[in-house]
Structure formats: structure tokens, C-alpha cells
Amino acid sequence: MKGKITASSLNVRKGTSTSYSVVKTLRQGIVVNILDSKKVGATTWYKIKEGWISGKYVDILSDNKNEITVTPNMSMAKIQECLKESGCTIRFTKGVYNITKTLLLYSDTTIILDNAILVRKNSKQIFMNYLNPSRNYNYNATKNVTIKGNGKLVGNGSSKTCSIISIIHCDNFIFNGVEFTKCLKSHDVDVCGSSNIIFKNVTFSDRITDPKKTYKESVNIDFSYYSGFPYYSKTSKAYNLAHCKNVKFDTCTFSNISTAIGSHTEGNTTLKHKNIIVINCTARGDGRGNFINLSNVDGATIRNNNINGFRCGVELRNQDTYYTAKGSKTYTANHTSGCENISIEGNTKAAGIHIMSEIDDVKHGSIIIANNKFALNNTYAKYDIYISNADGVDIKGNNTKLEIKIDKDTTDNVKVR
Numbered sequence: 001m002k003g004k005i006t007a008s009s010l011n012v013r014k015g016t017s018t019s020y021s022v023v024k025t026l027r028q029g030i031v032v033n034i035l036d037s038k039k040v041g042a043t044t045w046y047k048i049k050e051g052w053i054s055g056k057y058v059d060i061l062s063d064n065k066n067e068i069t070v071t072p073n074m075s076m077a078k079i080q081e082c083l084k085e086s087g088c089t090i091r092f093t094k095g096v097y098n099i100t101k102t103l104l105l106y107s108d109t110t111i112i113l114d115n116a117i118l119v120r121k122n123s124k125q126i127f128m129n130y131l132n133p134s135r136n137y138n139y140n141a142t143k144n145v146t147i148k149g150n151g152k153l154v155g156n157g158s159s160k161t162c163s164i165i166s167i168i169h170c171d172n173f174i175f176n177g178v179e180f181t182k183c184l185k186s187h188d189v190d191v192c193g194s195s196n197i198i199f200k201n202v203t204f205s206d207r208i209t210d211p212k213k214t215y216k217e218s219v220n221i222d223f224s225y226y227s228g229f230p231y232y233s234k235t236s237k238a239y240n241l242a243h244c245k246n247v248k249f250d251t252c253t254f255s256n257i258s259t260a261i262g263s264h265t266e267g268n269t270t271l272k273h274k275n276i277i278v279i280n281c282t283a284r285g286d287g288r289g290n291f292i293n294l295s296n297v298d299g300a301t302i303r304n305n306n307i308n309g310f311r312c313g314v315e316l317r318n319q320d321t322y323y324t325a326k327g328s329k330t331y332t333a334n335h336t337s338g339c340e341n342i343s344i345e346g347n348t349k350a351a352g353i354h355i356m357s358e359i360d361d362v363k364h365g366s367i368i369i370a371n372n373k374f375a376l377n378n379t380y381a382k383y384d385i386y387i388s389n390a391d392g393v394d395i396k397g398n399n400t401k402l403e404i405k406i407d408k409d410t411t412d413n414v415k416v417r
Helices: 076-083
Strands: 002-005 009-013 022-027 031-033 036-040 043-048 051-054 058-061 067-070 089-092 095-099 103-105 109-113 116-120 127-129 142-149 152-154 165-168 170-176 179-181 189-192 195-200 203-205 217-222 245-250 253-257 259-262 273-279 282-285 290-294 297-303 306-308 312-318 337-345 348-350 353-357 363-370 383-387 390-396 403-406 411-416
Touching: 022 051, 031 043, 058 067, 067 076, 076 103, 127 142, 165 170, 170 189, 253 259, 259 282, 273 290, 290 297, 312 337, 312 363, 337 353, 353 363, 383 390, 403 411
Parallel strands: 067 089, 089 109, 095 116, 103 127, 109 142, 116 152, 127 165, 142 170, 152 179, 165 189, 170 195, 179 203, 189 217, 195 245, 203 253, 217 259, 245 273, 253 282, 259 290, 273 297, 282 306, 290 312, 297 337, 306 348, 312 353, 337 363, 353 383, 363 390, 383 403, 390 411
Antiparallel strands: 002 031, 002 058, 009 022, 009 051, 036 043, 043 051
């Protein structure tokens, strides 16, 4: 790793403190080879051939011209400047970063958390994507972004409730290998009106749950409306009720959280979230929420997940409140179908699969519940499978411990075999 001296002159010292003697002085602009680093208090010191230099006066360079390295001693303004470089990889090196101002993400950016710990110290998120609120987007505000590595994003560095990351109108956004931890009473990640979103080998741990809002998910799959993403004017063209499509969770881990994945709001529109995939995940709940909440979804695959410690494994629910793009509420649904084309198969230790609706005239349909192994692991679940407000459910090959309950007054065309 190389570094460029930014001070007019910089002392090289025998050790990692200004109390050590000076062995050499370097001029501004000189590039040095960095052999090691050590953090002492708030300052990172770099080891070079002749001794140690203060990281406050060094810009880290990369041997790869398309890679920019940032360090914990950089200011938020300097890190934001790096993030604006289109087509680059931004490497956060080892250390603790106190994020005192939300960092904006731009298209064609790869972020590597190289043993880096990013702590939310401001009242809002660590990261948001950039967009122009005067434009009407169609999944194209921010494209081709990856956040990966073995680093952590910590949510409780501020006393203000907020998500850790929020994105809207994004396309091809990938999370790989990172850990979200200690989110404060909100979502680890908000995904609003975005497409082709992948969570691969991501860990969500120890979320601090508001006991009155246990339905809040670690990953909130939402649509673009003011109340769900209240960071622009209510009249912003960005609020166009666009829903999410192609959101995938693969081999993720959820540990000591309330609700893991899903949506708990609906828009006053006929649009739906499409193609939600949750496969091969391991989830350990805190006993208060659901593994998955789904509302207003067309197409979902929930397969081969190990689910334990939740009030309910999977819940499909129609809401009784609907939001306009500006965030106002209405209580009349303008659609007649809820979740449809849903496959729930091969999951183990599920606490229950519940299908229900707040409005009898809105029904779920085309649902397969097959080859799941249920195990009662809480005092809430009365039924392994509960079906109401549905038309077309195929239940087969499940290993159940509790009753399969079907509300015949609100449900049609259910097969149990």
C-alpha cells in the first residue's frame, strides 16, 4: 500500500507519538510505501522504512488505478469525495469509522469493507443512494452498486431511531458477506421501489427492537412513497408508487432479531412487489415477530430455510390501510387480490404459516405449502398452518405437529394431502 504526503512537511518519528524523536522530514507530494499501521487514540500511524508518520497527513493510494482506499482518519467530506468517483472500487481499510454524516452512493461503485466497522453516529443512515428528487425514476436512479467484504455496519451509535441503509429506485444492488448489527428500532436496510437486489451470505444480528413495533423487518421491502422514505418533499416526482422486483436472499443469517424480511404496508395502487426469493437462510428470532411478512406480492419462493424462535414462520397478510404517493392514508382497497403465486417449500422448524386479510373482499391465491417440517418453538402458535381469505391453496407433504386450520367461510379451493 502506498501513501501520499499532504502536509507541507511531515515528520517521520521513531514511534507512534509526537513524543518520539524525529528521524526525517518528508515534503508534500512524496509517495511512500506503507509497511504497517497502528491506531493510537483517534490517530492512525503508518510504518514506513524510516519510522512512523501520522495518518492525518497521508492520502492512501492504491496500486490499482480504479481502486480508492479510505481510512478511519479521513473526514466525511473526503470519503464522500471518493464515493463520487464513478466506476471505482472504494476500499474501507481496517478500523472503526464514526459516520457522522450520511454518505451518498453513486452508480457503478463497489465498496469493500476490509475488516472495517462503520458506526452510525448521525441521526440518519450510514448510506443512501443519490437521486434527483425532481425526476420520475424507473429503477434507474442508482445502478450497479456492490457492498461486500468482512466488515460490519453498526446501527446504535446514535440515540436517534433510523435504518442503517436506505435505497430507492436502484437497480442491480448487491450486498455480499457483510454484517448488519445493533440496528436501533428500525430496519437494517430499506429497499424501496428497486429491482434486482441481492443479499448473499449477509448476517443480520442483535437488532434493538421497539416492543410496540415488532413487525419492523430487518430488510423492509417497500414501495416509493413519502411516508416510507421521508427524505424529500412530498411533491417529489421520485414518489411514484414503484414497487420492488427481483429481490433475493441467499444463505443469509438472522440472529436475535424480531422480524427478518418483508413488507407491512400497501400502496393505493394495483402494482405489486414481484419475485421475492428467500432460500437457504438460517434465522433465530427473539420470539416476538415473524420470519417473513409479505403483503401485496406477486411471485415469491421461500425454500429450504431453517426457522426458529419466531411467533410465525411466514405470514401473508392484506392490510386495511393504503398509502398514496404523498403518504396520505385511505382505507379502501382498489385491488381485489393480495399475495399470489407463492411457494413455501422445504423449510424446517417453522413456527407456522398463516394466511389472512384485514379485508374479506381481498383474497390471496395460487399458493403452494409443501414439504415443510414444523416444530412448536413458542407459545403463540396455535396452528402449524392457518388459512383464511384465500382462493387456491395446495397443502401437501408437510410434517405438522399442530392443527391445519382452514376458515371455510372466507376460503375456497384448498387441497390438503
